Every structure is written in structure tokens, then in C-alpha cells.
Amino acid sequence: MTDTTAAAPHHSWFHRNRKTITPWLFLLPGILFFSVYVVYPIIQSINLSFYKWDGLGEAEYVGTANYERLVSDRAFTVSLFNNMKWLLLYLLAIPAGLFIALFLNQTVRGIRIYKSLFFFPFVISQVVVGLVFTWFYDPNFGLLNGILGAVGLGPINVLGDPALATYGIIAAGLWPQTAYCMILYLTGLNAVDPEQIEAARLDGAKGWRMLWHIIIPQLKPATFIAFVVTIIGALRSFDLISIMTNGGPFGSTRVLSFYMFEKALSEYGFRMGYGAAIAVVLFFIMLFFIAYFLWSMYQDEKGR
Amino acid sequence: MFPTPLERTSRSWQIGYQSLLPVAVIAWLLPLLAVAMFSVKPSSDFTGGDYWSWPSRFAGFENYGRVFTDSPMPRYILNSFMITIPTVIGAVALSCMTGFALGVYRFRFNLLVFFLFIAGNFVPFQILMIPVRDLTIDAGLYNTKLGLVLFHIAFQTGFCTLFMRNFIRALPFELIEAARVEGITEFQIFWHIVLPLMKPAIAALSVLIFTFIWNDYFWAVVLTQGPQAQPVTAGITSFNAQFGVAYHMLSAGSIVAALPPVLMFFLMQRHFIAGLTLGAVK
Numbered sequence: 001m002t003d004t005t006a007a008a009p010h011h012s013w014f015h016r017n018r019k020t021i022t023p024w025l026f027l028l029p030g031i032l033f034f035s036v037y038v039v040y041p042i043i044q045s046i047n048l049s050f051y052k053w054d055g056l057g058e059a060e061y062v063g064t065a066n067y068e069r070l071v072s073d074r075a076f077t078v079s080l081f082n083n084m085k086w087l088l089l090y091l092l093a094i095p096a097g098l099f100i101a102l103f104l105n106q107t108v109r110g111i112r113i114y115k116s117l118f119f120f121p122f123v124i125s126q127v128v129v130g131l132v133f134t135w136f137y138d139p140n141f142g143l144l145n146g147i148l149g150a151v152g153l154g155p156i157n158v159l160g161d162p163a164l165a166t167y168g169i170i171a172a173g174l175w176p177q178t179a180y181c182m183i184l185y186l187t188g189l190n191a192v193d194p195e196q197i198e199a200a201r202l203d204g205a206k207g208w209r210m211l212w213h214i215i216i217p218q219l220k221p222a223t224f225i226a227f228v229v230t231i232i233g234a235l236r237s238f239d240l241i242s243i244m245t246n247g248g249p250f251g252s253t254r255v256l257s258f259y260m261f262e263k264a265l266s267e268y269g270f271r272m273g274y275g276a277a278i279a280v281v282l283f284f285i286m287l288f289f290i291a292y293f294l295w296s297m298y299q300d301e302k303g304r
Numbered sequence: 305m306f307p308t309p310l311e312r313t314s315r316s317w318q319i320g321y322q323s324l325l326p327v328a329v330i331a332w333l334l335p336l337l338a339v340a341m342f343s344v345k346p347s348s349d350f351t352g353g354d355y356w357s358w359p360s361r362f363a364g365f366e367n368y369g370r371v372f373t374d375s376p377m378p379r380y381i382l383n384s385f386m387i388t389i390p391t392v393i394g395a396v397a398l399s400c401m402t403g404f405a406l407g408v409y410r411f412r413f414n415l416l417v418f419f420l421f422i423a424g425n426f427v428p429f430q431i432l433m434i435p436v437r438d439l440t441i442d443a444g445l446y447n448t449k450l451g452l453v454l455f456h457i458a459f460q461t462g463f464c465t466l467f468m469r470n471f472i473r474a475l476p477f478e479l480i481e482a483a484r485v486e487g488i489t490e491f492q493i494f495w496h497i498v499l500p501l502m503k504p505a506i507a508a509l510s511v512l513i514f515t516f517i518w519n520d521y522f523w524a525v526v527l528t529q530g531p532q533a534q535p536v537t538a539g540i541t542s543f544n545a546q547f548g549v550a551y552h553m554l555s556a557g558s559i560v561a562a563l564p565p566v567l568m569f570f571l572m573q574r575h576f577i578a579g580l581t582l583g584a585v586k
Contacts, residue, residue, distance in 0.1 A: 019409060022490040026405035027417065030398045030461050037458030038424040041435035048434060106310050108322065116573060117329050121336070123569040125519035127537045128562040131544075131554070135342075136335040141355035141551075143338045175335075180580070187581035189306065197306055206308075215306050222584040232426055239521040243541070260430040265526070272434050279430040290426045294419050301415065 042283070049277040055270035066277035075251055076278065079259040082166050083235065083285070086255060089170045090177060090234035094226045097181025098219075102211075104182075105189045115186060122179040130243030133172035134159065159245050162252035169240050169253055177233055181226040188222030189215075224296065231289050235282065256282040343367055343555035350551055367556040375546060376531040377557060380539030384564070387449050387456070387535050388517045392510050394457035395464050399509070400502060402461065403468025404494050408480060418469060425462030429522050432459075440527055447528050452535075455527065456517050464509055467582060471505040472498065508579030511572045515565040536561045 014021065049066055053059035070076045104115050121129065136143050139157040148154030158168035192215060200214045216223075238257045245253045247262060254262070256278055264275025310318055330337065342355075346363035349355075371377050406418050436455055437446075445451030475498070483493050524538035531539065540561050547553040569576050 018490055020411060023405035023409035023411055023414075026401040026494070030402035030421075030465065031417070033398060033454075033458035034421065034424060034461050036439070037436060037455050038427070038432060038462065039420070041432040041439070042427065044435040045431045045433075102307055103328070105305070105307065106321070107305075108310055108325075111325075114325055114329055116570065118332055119577075120333065120566070120569075123515060123565050124336075124562045125521065125537050125565070127519070127521050127540055128558045131540070131558050132335045132339050135339065135551070135555075143334065143356075146356055183577060184581055184584045187577070187584045191585040192306060194305060210306065222581075225581075225584050235428060238429070239537075242521070242525075257428060257430050261433070261522075261526075264434055275430075276434055279428065279433065282428045283431040286426065286428050290423050293426070294423060297422070298415075298419075 045276045045279055045283075048273055049280045051273045051276075053270075053272040055264075055272050059273070062273065066274050069274070070277060070281070075254060075259060076256075078251060079254040079256045079278075080281075082253065082255045083282075085166055086170055086173075086234040086237055087231065089167070090173065090230050091227075093174050093177035093181045093230050094223065096174070096178045097183075097226065098185045100178065100182045101185035101189055105186060115183075119179045119183050121176040122183070124176070126173075126176070126239035127243055129172055129176055130240045133168070133175075133240075134244050137168055160249055162249050165245055165249060165253045169237075169244050172244065173233070173237060173240050177230060180229060180233075184222045184226050185219060188219040192218045228293055232286075235286055235289075256285075339555045339558060342551050343559055345552050347550060347552055350549075355551075363552065364556075367552050368560065370553060371556050371560050375543055375557070376539065377536070377543060377560060379531045380534060380536040380543075381560070381564075383449060383531075383533060383539070384518055384535040384537075387452050388514055390453045391456040391460065391517045392513045394453065395460035395513055396506055396509055398457065398461045399464030399468045400499065400506070401494075402465040403472050403502075404498055406465065406469040407472030407475075408477075408493075408498070418465070421462045421465040425459070425466065433526055437526055447530065447533050449528075449533050452523060452527050452533070455523060456520070460513055460516070464513065467509055467579070468502070468505060470583065471502065475501055504575070504578070507572070508575040508582070511568055511576045512579040514568055515576075518565045 048059070050061060050063060051059040052062045052065070100118060104111065104118065124132075135141075137158040139145060139155050139160065144158070145155040148156065156164070158164050196214055196218070197210070200210055205214065236257065237255055238261070241247060241253055241255060241258045242261075247254045247258055260275045260278040260282065263271045263278060310321060341359065344362055344364035344367065345359040346361055346366075349357070349360055354360075402421070406414055440446050440451040440455070443451070445454070479497055479501075480493055483497050488496075518535070519537060520535070521537040524535050528534045528538065531542075540557060543557045544554055547557070
């Protein structure tokens with residue numbers, strides 16, 4: 001009995017404040033992990049970008065020298081330009097995904113299997129997608145040149161040509177990304193209000209007009225998510241480049257994420273500070289989009 | 305329904321559509337079908353420079369058999385499982401808790417913490433690379449599966465929290481209110497009321513995270529090397545180096561490496577798609 005009386009004030013304090021304390025107790029492990037592995041490393045990387053460091057010895061403070069060097073580094077400019085190509089062309093996954101979703105949005109026999117098979121590329125790792133497309137493009141035995149040859153064209157060496165290689169890799173990336181957008185739109189189309197469609201049909205709307213004025217506005221949440229995942233996917237591109245060309249030919253397929261990795265962990269010695277500076281540039285490009293995403297989500301939260 | 309349901313269209317379009325479907329699917333999966341065909345060709349087909357004819361005989365068993373007997377592939381696959389499964393458990397467990405805290409309680413900084421998790425989930429990996437690698441080396445976890453698992457759990461918590469919080473927000477809040485009136489403790493509310501309702505979210509998130517982590521390549525390259533700890537995505541490159549231009553083996557190896565998430569997808573399709581498309585409908 002003495003035990004309970006001793007514990008009573010403590011218990012009541014906890015009890016009174018339980019709604020304030022409980023959420024923080026539940027958040028604690030998650031926040032701890034996330035701070036150590038995500039939040040703090042971002043700060044460390046930004047800090048490191050002002051140093052020269054080989055990963056072993058003492059880091060030497062160099063101010064903004066790393067950033068100044070970036071401006072005149074041709075490999076950096078090429079990477080940045082390639083990132084822009086990725087961003088713009090990757091967005092094609094959204095209309096392409098919508099197109100396939102519209103094509104598959106029927107209720108015929110076996111349609112579920114077809115939907116799964118179209119979605120299939122998204123489940124495969126990018127490493128395997130990269131290998132599959134490397135062979136697809138192969139100048140000697142690749143299926144692409146087989147097809148081109150059959151219609152009297154080619155042969156072309158997509159990944160060996162600096163002018164084509166980046167587009168070849170982006171095409172490979174669009175394959176799973178289109179599948180992802182397709183599944184988002186299939187779900188969205190499922191939830192489109194049938195009464196509105198019937199009403200519009202009675203008003204004589206069909207085809208493109210129906211799609212543009214009635215369907216696409218209702219697909220807005222799906223479009224937003226498709227946009228978010230596609231932008232992130234474009235800026236994260238690394239696996240495909242690493243597998244398909246390893247940055248070549250002549251560094252023509254590098255993007256910032258790949259170039260950073262190359263600089264920081266290359267066999268020619270680790271240039272951590274310079275790598276960190278590249279990462280910071282990429283981070284701020286991403287931050288621009290993250291801010292937009294969060295702002296949209298905030299508007300949404302307020303609206304509830 | 306849009307487009308116009310097939311039964312309301314002309315007979316000729318119905319037939320056209322039905323025959324277009326298989327053609328479209330074959331065209332869509334063509335690069336993959338080519339690899340699948342390569343993987344069952346005998347090596348003699350390739351030495352003759354004969355890439356594109358039908359396999360002269362079915363050599364699937366020996367090719368796939370060799371993937372498992374003549375290479376460290378089984379080791380890589382096992383590593384992948386030993387990295388992926390603990391990550392799924394850890395990330396789901398952590399995010400059940402964070403999602404519960406952010407979904408059920410109204411407190412200052414709620415939205416701020418939530419947005420921090422979302423923002424962190426979107427950052428480029430490269431901004432984390434050097435510090436995370438250093439941290440892993442300092443902790444003596446470089447080239448261990450645990451090193452990868454800890455990072456993956458931490459990073460996936462961002463996405464998982466977004467997922468779980470939004471799922472919990474959609475649950476009927478009256479249930480929790482009623483439980484509070486009954487005098488049930490907050491922890492019991494979590495354990496006995498909210499957690500059972502989260503089962504579909506846990507299932508969906510588990511299959512998603514399984515696929516994401518299985519397919520990770522970047523962190524595998526940054527934090528591990530060699531067959532001791534490397535997962536199959538990173539191992540496949542050394543597998544390819546081992547077999548050089550033996551395309552039947554390379555193809556079989558790739559298919560083996562890709563298979564577990566594919567099986568997961570086909571077995572748990574409903575959960576998988578429910579997870580991926582959360583938020584695509586309001």
C-alpha cells in the first residue's frame with residue numbers, strides 16, 4: 001500500500017500531462033534514428049563542402065573554393081545539363097502513364113492480368129532494368145538493331161554515342177516510371193464520379209473534350225503524386241547510369257548524383273569536400289521541389 | 305466509366321481491342337522477354353553467333369542451376385533477405401509509433417515534425433552519403449549487413465511515417481475518444497485499438513518496403529563490398545564480371561536477382577497497389 005501512495009503524485013503528473021507526453025514518447029525512436037542518419041548528415045555535408053578532405057587526414061578549410069571550382073568544371077556543367085534533360089523528359093512518364101491507364105480501363109476478361117503485366121517493370125530493380133536495356137541496345141546482338149535492321153535502318157550504337165547515350169538511359173528509366181504513373185491513374189480513374197460522366201455524355205461531350213474538362217480535373221490527386229514521384233525519380237537517377245554506361249562515353253551521361261559519387265569515392269583518391277559541394281547543389285535543386293510539394297500538402301491540410 | 309465501356313462500342317472495335325491487348329503487352333515487355341529467352345538458350349547457340357533464333361534446345365535447368373552452383377549468387381540472395389527483412393520490421397515498427405503520435409494527437413510542432421519526415425524522405429542520397437559512410441565506418445559497421453539495415457530503417461521511416469500518419473488520420477476518431485472515456489491508457493489505445501486497425505496499412509507498407517530495399521543499389525555500393533555483406537543488386541555486377549560474355553548466364557542471373565520482389569508483387573498485389581496509390585484518390 002505504501003508503494004501506491006509514494007507513486008501517486010508522480011502518476012498523477014504523468015496522468016495529467018499524458019496527452020502531451022505520449023506523442024513524444026512514441027516519436028522518440030523514430031526521431032532519433034531520423035536525426036542521426038538523415039537530418040544531421042545533411043548539416044555535416046553542407047559543412048564539409050567548405051573543406052578540402054581526402055577522407056583520411058585532416059580536413060582543411062577552404063571557404064567557397066569548392067563552389068568556385070564547380071563553375072569552371074566542364075564535367076559539372078555537363079552533369080547539370082543532363083539533370084535538366086532527365087527532369088524534362090522523365091515527365092513524359094505522366095502522359096504516357098495516363099494513356100496506358102485509359103487504354104486498360106476496361107472490364108474485359110483477363111484485364112487484371114494485363115494491368116499487372118504492364119505494371120511489372122516497376123517491380124524489377126533498376127539494376128536489372130539497366131542490364132536488360134544495355135542488351136536491348138547492344139550494337140551486335142541487341143533487339144533494337146534487330147528491329148531497325150528488319151526495316152532497313154541502323155545499326156546504331158545508342159550507349160556508345162555521346163549524343164544518344166543519355167537519351168537511351170532516360171528511355172530505359174521511363175519504362176518503369178510510366179508503369180508507376182499508369183497504376184496511379186488506374187486507381188484515380190476507378191474513383192472518377194460516374195454520374196458526372198453520364199451527365200457530360202448527355203451534354204454531348206466525348207473523346208478529348210470529355211477527357212480534358214471532366215476526367216483530368218478529377219484525376220488531380222493522382223497527377224500530383226505522379227508529378228512528385230517522377231521529379232524525385234529523375235533527380236535520383238543513379239543506378240541506370242552506373243550500370244549502363246558508368247558515366248561514359250567521355251563522361252557524356254553523368255548527372256550530379258553520379259558525378260558526386262565519382263568524385264567522392266573514385267579510385268583516383270577521395271575528394272570528399274568537392275563531392276559534398278556537388279551534393280549540396282543537387283540538394284538545393286531538390287529542395288526547390290520539396291518546398292513546392294510541402295506547400296501543396298500544407299494547403300491540403302488546412303483545407304480539412 | 306471513361307473511356308466508353310467496351311460493351312457499348314461497335315463490334316469491330318471490341319474485336320480490335322481484344323486482339324490489341326496481347327500485342328501491346330508483348331511489345332511493352334519485349335526487352336524482358338528477350339532476356340527470358342536468352343536465359344534458356346544453351347551456350348552453343350551464342351558461340352555460333354546465333355542470338356535471335358529460337359533456342360536450339362531448352363537449357364533453362366542447367367543455366368539456372370549453374371547460377372546457384374557456380375557463383376556466389378546464393379550468398380548474395382541470402383544477404384538480400386537478411387538486409388531486407390529486418391529493415392521491413394524495423395521501419396514498420398518505428399512508423400507505427402510515429403504515425404500514431406502524429407495521426408492521433410494534436411500538439412504544437414505536430415505538422416513541423418511530420419513535414420520534416422516527408423522532406424527528409426525526398427532528399428538526394430548524395431547529401432547523406434559521406435557522413436553516413438563515415439558514421440558506419442566509425443561504428444565498425446562498414447561492410448556489414450547491420451550497417452545497411454540501420455541506415456535503411458532510418459531513411460525509410462520518413463516515407464513510412466507519411467503513409468501511416470495519413471492512414472491513421474482516416475480512421476474513425478470516435479473510437480479513440482470512446483476508449484479515453486472508458487479510462488484506457490494511451491498505450492493501450494495504441495496497442496489494442498489503433499494497431500489492429502492498421503493491419504492493412506502494415507501489410508501494404510511491408511510489401512512496398514520489401515521491394516524498395518531489395519532493389520536498392522546505391523547504398524549497397526556505398527556501405528558494402530564483396531560477397532560477405534553485399535545484396536544481390538550489387539553482387540550482380542561481380543556476377544557479370546565472372547561470366548563475361550556468357551549471355552545465357554548473365555540473363556539467368558538477372559532474372560534470379562529480380563525474382564523475389566516480382567513474386568512478392570504477384571502474391572500480394574492488392575496490398576502492393578493499395579500502398580503505392582495511397583493518396584491518389586481523395
